[in-house]
Amino acid sequence: MKDWKSMIHWCFGLEDREFAQHPSDEQNAFELLTELRSRAVSWPTFERELRKQLGGMPKLDTEAEVRRVHGYFGPWLLD
Secondary structure (H helix, E strand, O other): OOOHHHHHHHHEOOOOOOEOOOHHHHHHHHHHHHHHHHOOOOHHHHHHHHHHHHOOOOOOOHHHHHHHHHHHHHHHOOO
16 A cells, blocks of 8 residues: 555646646645545545645745645535
8 A cells, every 4th residue: 555645746836836737746745635534544644744744845835735726626625
């Protein structure tokens, strides 16, 4: 099994740093979601790690990206 934490950064564009806005990033996001669901990772657990990783990305609107990710993943992950 993959380590879901190491999969997060592959869901963001290399230049724009936006979540799942390019086909390859979207495919990576789908693979990450599949992994999260197979491990029953909750949204709060995932969000903590997401914020931790986004904090290291310069020139990024963290809150906007967390909202975007929640739009994709929130309905599929347990609260």
